[in-house]
Amino acid sequence: MTTAAIIVAAGRGTRAGGDLPKQWQILAGIPVLAHTIAAFAGRVDRVILVIHPDDRARAAGFGLPMVEGGATRAGSVRHALDWLEGQGVTKVLIHDGARPLVSGAVIASVLQALDTSTGAAPALPVTDALWRGEAGTVTGTAPRDGLWRAQTPQGFRFAEILAAHRAHPGGAADDVEVARWAGHAVTIVPGDEDNMKLTYPQDFIRAEKILKGRDMDIRLGNGYDVHAFTTGDQVWLCGVNVPHDKALLGHSDADVGMHALTDAIYGALAEGDIGVHFPPSDPQWKGAESHIFLRHAMGRVAARGYRIANCDVTLVCERPKIGPHQAAMRAALAGIMGVDMDRISVKATTSERLGFTGREEGIAALATCALVRA
Numbered sequence: 001m002t003t004a005a006i007i008v009a010a011g012r013g014t015r016a017g018g019d020l021p022k023q024w025q026i027l028a029g030i031p032v033l034a035h036t037i038a039a040f041a042g043r044v045d046r047v048i049l050v051i052h053p054d055d056r057a058r059a060a061g062f063g064l065p066m067v068e069g070g071a072t073r074a075g076s077v078r079h080a081l082d083w084l085e086g087q088g089v090t091k092v093l094i095h096d097g098a099r100p101l102v103s104g105a106v107i108a109s110v111l112q113a114l115d116t117s118t119g120a121a122p123a124l125p126v127t128d129a130l131w132r133g134e135a136g137t138v139t140g141t142a143p144r145d146g147l148w149r150a151q152t153p154q155g156f157r158f159a160e161i162l163a164a165h166r167a168h169p170g171g172a173a174d175d176v177e178v179a180r181w182a183g184h185a186v187t188i189v190p191g192d193e194d195n196m197k198l199t200y201p202q203d204f205i206r207a208e209k210i211l212k213g214r215d216m217d218i219r220l221g222n223g224y225d226v227h228a229f230t231t232g233d234q235v236w237l238c239g240v241n242v243p244h245d246k247a248l249l250g251h252s253d254a255d256v257g258m259h260a261l262t263d264a265i266y267g268a269l270a271e272g273d274i275g276v277h278f279p280p281s282d283p284q285w286k287g288a289e290s291h292i293f294l295r296h297a298m299g300r301v302a303a304r305g306y307r308i309a310n311c312d313v314t315l316v317c318e319r320p321k322i323g324p325h326q327a328a329m330r331a332a333l334a335g336i337m338g339v340d341m342d343r344i345s346v347k348a349t350t351s352e353r354l355g356f357t358g359r360e361e362g363i364a365a366l367a368t369c370a371l372v373r374a
Contacts, residue, residue: 003044003111004089005153006080009033009059009097010052010069016098017201023097024058027204028211030302035100035211037062038305042270043107044093048084050076062303063296074165074172081162092161093153094175098198101210102153109189110155118184119156121176122191123148150174151191160184217373219306221268223260228362235320235363238313238346239291239332244320248363251280255290257313257346260365261333262290264311265297268371269304291336298337301371308337309370312345316357316364322348 013022023033033049040047050069051059059066067083069076077094084092091114095102106122113120126147132140154175161175164182172178176186194210196203232247238257248254263273271277274293278285301308311333315322322329329346337344351358 001090002046002088003091003093004084004087004158005040005044005047005093005095006050006077006084007033007036007040007047007095007097008050008069008073008076008080009036009055010050010076011073011098012052013098013199015199016203021052021055022198024055025204027100027198027207029307030305032100032198033059033097034062034302035305036095036097036102037064037303039100039102039104040093040095040107041304043104043111046089048080049097050080061299063299064303072170074168074170074175074178077175078165081158081165084158085162089158091155092158093155094161095153096197099152099195100198101192101194101196101207102151103192103195106151106189106192106195107153110153113187113189114155114157117187118160119154119176119179119186120189121154121186122151122195123188124151124191124193125149148188149191150176151195151197154186156184217306218309219268219371221264221266221369221371223263223265223267223273223367223369224365225256225259225263226356226362226364227254227256227259228356229360236290237315237320237322237325237363238329239336240325240328242320242325251286252278252288252293253290256363256365257315257329257367258290258294258333260367261311261313261369262293262297264367264369265294265301265371268369269297269300269306271300294333294336306371306373308339308343309372310343310345311337311367311369313347313365313367315346315348316351316366317348317362318350318353318358318360322346 009023016022018025024031049066067080110120126144130142130144131138164178168178227248227250229246230249235242235244235248236253236255330341330344333344334341
């Protein structure tokens with residue numbers, strides 16, 4: 001059984017103001033869409049972005065499959081469903097890119113409901129009085145009994161919602177309407193007041209307050225790497241070319257410090273190590289520059305909705321001496337990672353002439369990285 005999440009982010013969102021569509025505006029330090037994507041990380045098997053053609057370059061940094069949207073929201077969803085066909089998806093969640101505060105509990109409730117229902121969606125009961133109005137004047141009231149405020153993600157069994165979208169004549173308010181038009185029952189699961197859709201400028205202010213009120217989410221990761229010396233006249237360490245009477249042996253450029261740091265970041269995200277993302281058995285990575293790996297790890301940090309709190313790299317070697325290059329290494333790493341230098345530490349120690357590093361057979365590196373929810 002495979003679950004997928006379609007995040008619809010092709011709209012222009014003009015009511016939100018600003019120079020960018022609302023899903024690309026900054027919320028608590030990162031784009032709104034980064035928060036939305038992070039909410040689904042680890043909760044579904046795959047995430048697909050539906051984007052506007054103008055946003056392709058901007059969205060590429062998330063490293064997720066992208067489908068261009070249609071003329072309407074329903075058309076955008078249809079494009080994503082068509083793309084997923086034949087990929088073994090059994091359950092699909094369809095979510096607004098501008099709902100960045102959806103909780104794991106809401107997502108889990110929708111998925112669980114799909115075990116016994118063709119469709120499920122979160123909603124909140126209407127509790128306020130409802131008026132009709134015209135020209136700024138109340139002209140009547142309406143009963144609120146049985147009325148609900150719809151939210152997303154709206155979940156469905158994949159085959160049924162694909163067929164429903166293909167048959168629907170168009171003009172539906174949301175995917176629940178499409179499913180019901182096709183005769184499918186949709187179960188209501190409890191929504192969340194925080195699961196708001198950003199529509200107006202003031203919504204961003206409220207969302208910032210909600211994010212500040214949530215518990216701090218801190219992740220720690222450790223990395224360790226070793227490379228042996230070989231013949232040569234330089235070594236790459238933490239992005240700096242250091243003259244030496246030997247070189248480091250490795251499948252890539254053997255930057256032992258950057259490798260340890262990259263593994264620490266992947267570890268903090270619980271996403272394996274460099275070998276998982278860039279297998280050494282793949283010849284395309286032979287001789288690759290290590291900044292490729294580190295930039296990819298930082299892309300995953302952003303996609304998961306985190307930021308770097310601080311990183312600490314320790315190089316273990318007798319020679320070359322690290323002190324003269326320490327500042328340059330910190331600056332190089334900070335530039336690659338897009339963070340301030342005061343969040344990056346690089347230091348060195350010897351092993352008192354003990355072990356392989358003491359015998360100058362190679363260099364070891366240890367790294368620790370702390371991530372916090374952005």
